[in-house]
Structures are given as C-alpha cells and as structure tokens.
Amino acid sequence: MGSKTTRGRLITFEGIDGSGKTTQLKKSAQYLEQRGLEVVVLREPGSTKVSEKIRRILLDPTLEISDLTELLLYEAARAEVVEREMRPLLARGTTILCDRFYDSTTAYQGYGRGLDLSMVKKLHTIAVGDVRPDLTFVFDLPFATALTRRGKNPDRLESQSKAFFRRVARGFRELARSEPGRVKLINAKPSIEKIFSAVTRELDKLLRLS
Ligand SMILES: Nc1ncnc2c1ncn2[C@@H]1O[C@H](COP(=O)(O)OP(=O)(O)OP(=O)(O)O)[C@@H](O)[C@H]1O
Numbered sequence: 393m394g395s396k397t398t399r400g401r402l403i404t405f406e407g408i409d410g411s412g413k414t415t416q417l418k419k420s421a422q423y424l425e426q427r428g429l430e431v432v433v434l435r436e437p438g439s440t441k442v443s444e445k446i447r448r449i450l451l452d453p454t455l456e457i458s459d460l461t462e463l464l465l466y467e468a469a470r471a472e473v474v475e476r477e478m479r480p481l482l483a484r485g486t487t488i489l490c491d492r493f494y495d496s497t498t499a500y501q502g503y504g505r506g507l508d509l510s511m512v513k514k515l516h517t518i519a520v521g522d523v524r525p526d527l528t529f530v531f532d533l534p535f536a537t538a539l540t541r542r543g544k545n546p547d548r549l550e551s552q553s554k555a556f557f558r559r560v561a562r563g564f565r566e567l568a569r570s571e572p573g574r575v576k577l578i579n580a581k582p583s584i585e586k587i588f589s590a591v592t593r594e595l596d597k598l599l600r601l602s
C-alpha cells in the first residue's frame with residue numbers, strides 16, 4: 393500500500409470533468425478536519441509554482457500538444473508536487489486530499505489518447521516512487537450528465553469529443569476493477585449528500601473514524 397516510509401495518508405479524487413470531484417473533496421476535507429485530522433488539499437496538475445505553470449500550458453485551449461509531450465508534462469508536474477509537497481507532508485503525518493492524481497493520467501492519456509498503458513504506468517512509478525494513494529475515489533457519471541453540470545468555456549481537455557470521454561470513463565472503471573482495495577467506484581448520479589455518505593463510509597474505514 394501507499395506511503396510505506398511515511399505516516400500520513402494520501403486520498404485521491406478522480407473521474408471525468410464535471411463528475412463532482414472537487415465538491416466531494418471539499419466536503420471530505422471539512423469532515424476530516426472536524427474529526428481532528430491535519431488535512432492539506434492539493435490539486436493535480438498544480439499545487440507548486442512549477443506545477444501550476446505546467447498546468448497552465450496543459451489546459452490552454454489555444455495550444456496543440458502532442459500526446460507524448462502531454463503525458464510527460466503531467467508526469468513532470470507530478471514529480472514536482474510529490475517531491476516538494478507530498479513527501480514532506482506525509483512524513484509529518486498529514487492527511488492529503490488530492491484533486492486528481494496518476495489515475496487520471498492512466499485514464500486520459502492511456503485509455504483516452506491511446507498511449508501504451510505499460511509505458512504510462514512506468515512513468516507514474518518514475519514520478520511518484522512509493523508515494524501511492526491509500527484510497528482513491530472514482531466518481532462515475534455518464535458523459536451527458538457531466539456535460540450538463542460543467543460550465544461554459546471548456547479548457548483544452550474538456551473540449552475533447554464524446555468518444556474520448558467514453559474511453560476515459562471506461563479507463564477509470566477498469567482501474568476500479570483491477571485495484572478494488574484502493575480504488576472505489578462511486579455512483580456520481582445521486583444528490584451531493586447521498587454521494588458523500590458513500591464517501592464517508594470509505595473514509596471512516598480507512599481512518600478508523602467510526
Ligand atoms: N451530485 C451532484 N448533483 C448535482 N450537481 C452536482 C453534484 N455534484 C456536483 N454538482 C455540481 O456539478 C458541477 C461540477 O462539480 P465539481 O466541480 O465538483 O466537478 P469536478 O469533477 O471537480 O469538475 P472538474 O473536472 O471540471 O474540476 C458543480 O457546479 C457542482 O456544484
């Protein structure tokens with residue numbers, strides 16, 4: 393499992409654009425803080441100066457980026473946040489909630505773009521080493537529903553086709569199937585509160601809060 397050399401926990405929030413990741417992450421942060429945990433929220437790509445600059449490139453709708461470059465930029469942003477933020481925080485015993493992590497890269501660049509999955513996973517290992525999530529939520533929502541929840545002005549990734557998002561969603565489901573201990577597939581169609589009760593069940597189990 394994750395964080396062998398560390399004491400904290402890393403919990404990641406995954407799913408297609410507009411699936412409710414940030415909504416559930418914010419509620420989870422509040423829930424865990426109320427229970428006395430030291431919580432830090434990070435996002436990927438981002439959360440360091442360099443990673444936020446890389447994020448701006450990655451989401452810029454005016455740029456065309458080749459698939460391999462895109463993959464490497466995500467992994468570069470990830471290596472930076474792992475080294476500068478995650479490792480020190482986990483060593484202090486912090487609970488990290490991260491909005492997207494390497495499963496998004498597997499789903500988008502691997503399943504979505506069609507890059508070789510074993511290469512993608514090898515690059516995750518190079519970028520993160522042993523900093524692996526202890527728990528991952530995948531919010532599963534039909535593309536059409538996610539689209540109605542999203543705002544206007546799509547970023548570079550959001551303006552991809554329906555077929556692309558179908559492949560991405562399938563990728564997330566495959567991940568949940570292949571690592572059921574870590575990756576929890578959460579039906580993201582019901583109300584925010586109903587979804588959150590499924591989330592807290594898993595948080596309680598991991599952190600033995602109940
Ligand atoms: N269960 C829900 N039912 C209805 N609306 C929801 C639900 N969860 C979130 N929303 C709304 O849908 C929109 C997208 O949610 P949110 O920003 O949490 O998704 P996200 O996965 O973080 O999206 P992005 O990938 O674009 O960051 C928000 O306006 C949010 O209030």
Ligand SMILES: [Mg+2]
Nearest residue numbers: 413414415491
């Ligand atoms: Mg979000």
